[in-house]
Amino acid sequence: MRYKDTGEVHMDFHLATNETIEYVLTEYGQDFLKELFRRTAQNVYLDIYNGLRKGDSQKLLEHWSYYYTREKGDYIITEGLNEVCFHVTECPVVRHLKENKIPVNRAFYLQMELMNNAWSEDTPFNIETSVLSEGEYTMTIRRTPNDSQ
Amino acid sequence: MIPSDHFVRMYNELFKMLEEKGHSHLQNYWRRIASLQKTILGPYIEKDGLQGMYDYWEHIRIEENCDANLEITDDFFEFRMNKCPSLSKALDNDAGAFEYYCDHCAGWVKPVVEEYGYHYSSDIISRTLPVCVMRIYKDRKKAEEYNQTHTLPAKPY
Incomplete structure (x- = not known):
């Protein structure tokens, strides 16, 4: 793994991420947020993105x-013929926000969709x-029908 | 989700995008996060002043895996970073670190402590080495005197 953190986890960073998404959406709109997560998915996680590009x-x-x-989340991975489903049954971010009595941002799930769209581009x-x-959500990685790999 | 460990690398990208729009955009974002920071750090300061700051940053030192020394005197609270995990991550990053990455720290903390009547002084020292010193003074004059000793003073606003 290109990034593999160890040691303690500062979960309050999720509060700042939640605040940041709200701020960016309100001040700059969804296209700006989309570009932020495109850069994050493709430039920060370059190693992951390069892997995906190579199949x-x-x-x-x-x-x-x-x-x-x-982060002590719960998930189930199921593999099919041309797909892998990562089923999150308890998201650690949502749990932490709720523990702190902070509403989950309206775009929390949009954030994941934008990341996943950028990763698959x-x-x-x-x-x-x-x-x-x-x-609770699923992220399903599926080979596109016209891909022969 | 963006893992909590990787918020640093995500906002490093946001800093670049906001700076592209103009420095005031970046400063406005820092102010917004400072408001959030106040809800977390503020109660520590309200309760115990400099000792409250010590308690808060001791918690941060542990949770964020900082190699740092904390000190409290009659005049100031000091957080001396020997190896900053935040800048280390921004540098160890395939997208590259934002040139003025370190300034965000002062951008998030300075407005909060000033609201409580304290005076912020921070020496970034280097933008490529993960070391810095932050002091928060009771007395403005002493903070200004300390500013004169800095190699690279933090001036977020």
């Missing part, structure tokens, strides 16, 4: 597994984000 989704799955585990994958309930 390898393993680095993204490893990243999700490591950090949802590190110009790759042989589509990453579908589906919200099932507060703090």
Whole structure:
């Protein structure tokens, strides 16, 4: 993994992320937010993005597994013929915001959708984000039909 | 989700985008986060003044895995960063660090302590080495005197 943090976790950073998303949406709109997450997905997580472009989704799955585990989230991974589903049954961010009595930002799930869309851009994958309930969602990495890899 | 460990690298990108729009955009964002910071740091200061700051940043030292020394005197609270995890992450980053990355720290903290009547003074020392010193003084004159000793004073606004 290109980034693999260890040691203590400062969960309050999620409060700042929540505030930041609200600020960016209000002040600059959704296109600006989209560009922010495009840069994050493709430039910061360059290693993951390069893997996806080459048809390898393993680095993204490893990243999700490591950090949802590190933040004590719960998830189930199921693999199908042409897809892998990362089903988050308890999101650590939503849990932390609720523990601090802070409303989950209106764009919290949009953030994940924008990240996943940016990760799948110009790759042989589509990453579908589906919200099932507060703090529960799926992110399904699916090979696009015209991809022969 | 953006892992809490990676908020640093995400906002490093936001800093670049806001700076592209003009420095005042970046400063406005820092002020917004300072308002959030006040809700977290503020109660510590209200309760115990400099000792409250010490308690807050001791908690930060542990949770953010900082290599840092904290000191409290009759005049000031000092947080001496020997290895800043935040700048370290911004530098260890495939997207590259924002040139004025370090300034955000003062941008988020200075307005909060000033609201409580304290005086902020910080020496960034270097933009490429993860070391710095922050002092928060009771007395303005002493803070200004300390400012004169800095290699690279933080001037967020």
